[in-house]
Amino acid sequence: MSAALEATKIERAPAPAAPLQPGRTRRTFAPFSWLWWTIGMLYLGLPLYGTFVFSLQKTRGTLSFAAYTSALSEPLFLRTFLFSNIMAFSTIIVSLMLVVPTAYWVQLRAPKWRPAVEFISLMPFVIPAIVLVFGLIKTYSRPLQLLGITIIPPLTNSTMTTNVLLVAAYTVLSLPYMYRSVDNGLRAMDVRTLTEAAQSLGAGWPTILFRVIFPNLRSALLSGSLLTFAIVVGELTLASFLNRPAFGPYLALIGNHQTYEPAALAIVTFGLTWLAMILINVATGGKKGATVTGVR
Amino acid sequence: MAFLNLISVSKIYPNALQPAVIDFNLNVEAGEFVSFLGPSGCGKTTTLRMVAGFETPSAGKVLMDGKDITNIRPNQREIGMVFQSYALFPNMSVADNIGFGLKVGGKPVAEIKERVREMLALIKLEELGARYPFQLSGGQQQRVALARALAIRPKLLLLDEPLSALDAKIRVSLRTEIREIQQRLGITTIYVTHDQEEALSLSDRVVVMNNARIEQVGAPFEIYNFPATRFVASFVGTLNTLTAEVVDPATGLLSVHGQPIHAVAPLQEQAGAQVALALRPELLKISTERQGQNGDGDDASENTLKGVIETITFLGSIVRIDVRVGDSVVKLDEFNNPHLKLPKRGDAVTITFGREACLVLDRAARAALPA
Numbered sequence: 001m002s003a004a005l006e007a008t009k010i011e012r013a014p015a016p017a018a019p020l021q022p023g024r025t026r027r028t029f030a031p032f033s034w035l036w037w038t039i040g041m042l043y044l045g046l047p048l049y050g051t052f053v054f055s056l057q058k059t060r061g062t063l064s065f066a067a068y069t070s071a072l073s074e075p076l077f078l079r080t081f082l083f084s085n086i087m088a089f090s091t092i093i094v095s096l097m098l099v100v101p102t103a104y105w106v107q108l109r110a111p112k113w114r115p116a117v118e119f120i121s122l123m124p125f126v127i128p129a130i131v132l133v134f135g136l137i138k139t140y141s142r143p144l145q146l147l148g149i150t151i152i153p154p155l156t157n158s159t160m161t162t163n164v165l166l167v168a169a170y171t172v173l174s175l176p177y178m179y180r181s182v183d184n185g186l187r188a189m190d191v192r193t194l195t196e197a198a199q200s201l202g203a204g205w206p207t208i209l210f211r212v213i214f215p216n217l218r219s220a221l222l223s224g225s226l227l228t229f230a231i232v233v234g235e236l237t238l239a240s241f242l243n244r245p246a247f248g249p250y251l252a253l254i255g256n257h258q259t260y261e262p263a264a265l266a267i268v269t270f271g272l273t274w275l276a277m278i279l280i281n282v283a284t285g286g287k288k289g290a291t292v293t294g295v296r
Numbered sequence: 297m298a299f300l301n302l303i304s305v306s307k308i309y310p311n312a313l314q315p316a317v318i319d320f321n322l323n324v325e326a327g328e329f330v331s332f333l334g335p336s337g338c339g340k341t342t343t344l345r346m347v348a349g350f351e352t353p354s355a356g357k358v359l360m361d362g363k364d365i366t367n368i369r370p371n372q373r374e375i376g377m378v379f380q381s382y383a384l385f386p387n388m389s390v391a392d393n394i395g396f397g398l399k400v401g402g403k404p405v406a407e408i409k410e411r412v413r414e415m416l417a418l419i420k421l422e423e424l425g426a427r428y429p430f431q432l433s434g435g436q437q438q439r440v441a442l443a444r445a446l447a448i449r450p451k452l453l454l455l456d457e458p459l460s461a462l463d464a465k466i467r468v469s470l471r472t473e474i475r476e477i478q479q480r481l482g483i484t485t486i487y488v489t490h491d492q493e494e495a496l497s498l499s500d501r502v503v504v505m506n507n508a509r510i511e512q513v514g515a516p517f518e519i520y521n522f523p524a525t526r527f528v529a530s531f532v533g534t535l536n537t538l539t540a541e542v543v544d545p546a547t548g549l550l551s552v553h554g555q556p557i558h559a560v561a562p563l564q565e566q567a568g569a570q571v572a573l574a575l576r577p578e579l580l581k582i583s584t585e586r587q588g589q590n591g592d593g594d595d596a597s598e599n600t601l602k603g604v605i606e607t608i609t610f611l612g613s614i615v616r617i618d619v620r621v622g623d624s625v626v627k628l629d630e631f632n633n634p635h636l637k638l639p640k641r642g643d644a645v646t647i648t649f650g651r652e653a654c655l656v657l658d659r660a661a662r663a664a665l666p667a
Contacts (some may be wrong), residue, residue: 190381196350197383197441199370201397201448211396215387 048270055263067260068268076250077265081233084247087163088232091170092225095178098171100221103182104213107191121179124172129237136169137241162242169238174228181227185220186213222279230273297362298323299484300347300452305356307342316342318508320356324486329478331487331495334505335531340488343505344454347486349373360452373452376445380457382437384429390440391416391425397448415443418477435466442474446481453478453485459494471498492532496520504528526657529574536580536626537657540573542566550656553622557599560651574655580628581648582617584639599654601626601647605639619645 058066071077106117124132140155155161191213198208214221239246251269255262300323307317317339324330332340345351347358349370358366365373376397384393391412398408416422419439429437438458445453455474459467475498478485489495495502496516504511504519504527512524523529530537540550540557545567548559552573565571603621614629615638626647630636639645 189386190383193379193381193383194385196348196370197377197379197385197444198396198400199350200348200373200375200377200454201444202371202374202400203396204371207400212385212387216385218387 048267051263052267055260055267058260065264067264071254071261071264071268074254074261076245080245080247080250083245084233084235084239087166087170087244087246088229090167091174091232092228094167094171095174095224095228096221099175099178099182099224100214100217101209103179103186104191104209107183107186108195117179118183121175124175129173129235130241132169132172133238133241136165140165156242162244166238166242166244166246169242170228170232170235173235173238174224174231177227177231178224181220181224182217185217188220189216226277226279233272234269299326299328299361300324300486301357301359302343302347303357303359305343305346305353305358307339307346307351308354315354315508317346317353320510322503322510322513324484326484327482329475329485329487329498329500331489331499331502332505333489333492333495333502333532334511335490338505339508340490340503340505341456344456344486344488347452348375348377348454374448374450375452375454376448376450377454378438378441378445378456378458380460382429382434382441382461384437384441384444386429388428389425390421390427390429390432393429393440394425394444394447396444401448411447415447418446419443419473433466434462435470438462438470439473442477446477446483451484453483455485455487457488457490459489459491467494474498496532504531506531523574523655523657526572526574529572529655529657534577534627536575536577536624536628538573538575538621538624538626540571540656542569542571548651550654552601553624555601555621557601557654558651559654559656563656572657574657575626575649575653576655577616577627577629579649579653580626582619582628582630582639583646583648584643598648598650603645603647605641605643605645608638608641619647621647 053063055067056063056065058064058070102117106114137156140152141157143150143154144152153161155165194212194216195208198212203211234248234251235246236248236252240249240252251262251265254265302320302322305317305320306315308315320339320343322330332343334340342351346353349365349368353366356366357364360373360375385396388396394415395408395412398411403411412425413422416425419442421436421439421443424432424436429440432440438461441458442455458474459470462470471494474487487495487498496519499516501513502516502519503513506527512519512528514522514524519528519532523532523535526537529535538552540552542563542565543549543551543556545563545565548562550557550559550563550571550573557573559573563571601619601621603619603626606618606620606625608618609616610632613632615632615636617628617630617639619626619628628647630638
């Protein structure tokens with residue numbers, strides 16, 4: 001077989017198309033689809049538009065970005081936003097380190113444990129954040145002892161350890177999203193064969209995980225990470241009860257004391273979420289039409 | 297001592313209804329190409345995976361180059377493997393895929409580059425090193441997978457149904473290429489397939505498996521022409537198996553539906569015993585009543601069976617004719633040619649075949665097989 005002969009096969013032949021009827025287009029819309037689309041867009045878009053217009057009315061009689069200037073120039077905004085960002089990135093790293101090896105191992109070696117792991121990953125949906133935070137405070141505000149020996153000192157006694165507790169709580173809160181994303185990513189590739197191929201080439205577990213599995217889960221990891229980011233940045237209950245200077249409590253605070261700034265910050269937060277979604281799109285849309293080898 | 301020894305290897309999965317592999321014994325010489333052939337679920341892939349280290353034998357030992365590797369981890373065995381689903385790393389280019397094992401092994405960059413170039417030349421894909429797996433055809437991907445497995449210079453090459461996912465034409469050309477590369481490198485190779493044509497055309501020896509056990513080990517010619525069991529006879533090639541009754545063991549006389557048939561050698565079974573008589577379609581000739589009893593062979597040493605044409609199937613280069621003989625159907629092949637005069641459905645015909653065409657199967661009957 002010559003390389004030239006093979007090279008001709010690189011381009012994938014398009015799927016055979018059904019012949020078109022004369023005078024008919026392939027894509028047809030239901031008669032009222034535009035109507036429903038318009039209603040849907042109005043339902044979703046009008047409140048946003050209203051909030052945006054409201055946020056521009058800080059200066060009487062004229063539309064301006066004064067509320068944005070005021071909200072963004074507030075030192076607390078930057079401080080809390082930065083703090084929540086650090087918490088979000090820490091949570092993402094801890095989540096990835098916890099979820100990826102677990103989901104990978106379940107997929108590869110312990111598929112019978114999948115229902116149990118899935119059940120655990122869904123627990124944050126049924127345990128309210130308020131219950132979680134009271135449980136954490138009750139458990140970790142005193143030393144954890146075993147046979148009279150202190151295993152874990154009280155975590156709420158210092159800023160550093162409270163932050164650790166907050167990251168751990170955020171990790172629990174984002175578990176359903178991170179686990180689903182990673183698990184879907186793993187199911188989309190033939191994990192077992194790729195692992196065995198890497199093993200037969202001399203790779204050990206760390207090499208397999210960091211050079212084969214992680215890079216091929218890029219989109220899934222990004223999705224999980226961005227969802228985690230969105231959850232952490234806007235989270236209110238945990239940060240409030242653990243008394244940490246996060247963005248969620250700050251939003252609630254200015255919502256109680258100011259008029260136009262909360263609307264401006266809502267728009268900013270919405271913009272950041274959209275930016276995150278665009279990032280996901282860019283990251284996952286790069287190889288349109290490509291088939292991933294090793295996929296079952 | 298052989299290069300690879302599988303000694304009484306068995307595999308029993310917990311909670312499984314039956315063992316996956318039972319008492320597998322095989323010696324593979326250095327440079328030999330051995331195929332495991334058998335139907336799905338017969339244990340061939342499990343055996344291969346035990347050699348690779350992905351499964352641990354429940355009993356027995358695997359020795360390579362005199363060293364017991366039964367409990368050695370797969371990444372320390374120096375065994376290259378090619379998978380049915382290619383298993384190329386999607387995030388790496390062709391060159392990176394090929395160089396992966398060398399990188400993991402800590403080889404210098406210059407050596408990796410040189411070996412990758414060498415491997416790309418070996419698989420004739422020099423210009424595609426920068427492409428990603430999804431930009432290649434199935435055949436090209438499998439060649440890259442082969443190059444990747446060979447790049448680490450493994451002691452043993454394992455191929456697990458590597459051509460199953462490819463179309464027929466690519467399969468034929470790629471199997472020739474695999475054999476050429478194997479012979480050029482002289483690498484000991486084990487090839488798993490359920491395709492008898494692949495196994496027979498590629499291998500120095502074929503291991504036929506069924507129900508977790510080895511049925512027969514031998515050269516392709518031996519496996520095809522002298523099957524040792526009824527399973528091998530029926531699985532490898534097309535074979536007619538007829539139930540025959542031993543009439544006179546000393547003269548090799550049998551009776552098939554009341555018609556006398558002579559085997560080439562005396563039989564070990566006693567008179568009245570039932571045996572399986574196997575006949576290859578390509579060794580049978582057919583003649584109609586009008587053409588005479590013995591067709592074009594008047595030799596008295598030839599066997600004949602009378603029957604009625606049931607179906608005639610045109611297969612291109614050959615025409616397959618099914619003849620009903622008693623309650624059995626005997627298939628036979630005629631080479632196609634433009635002047636071929638075929639009988640019609642329902643015609644009474646005589647099937648003619650030499651004594652050496654008679655394979656009397658099952659244990660004791662092996663003595664009756666031609667030397």
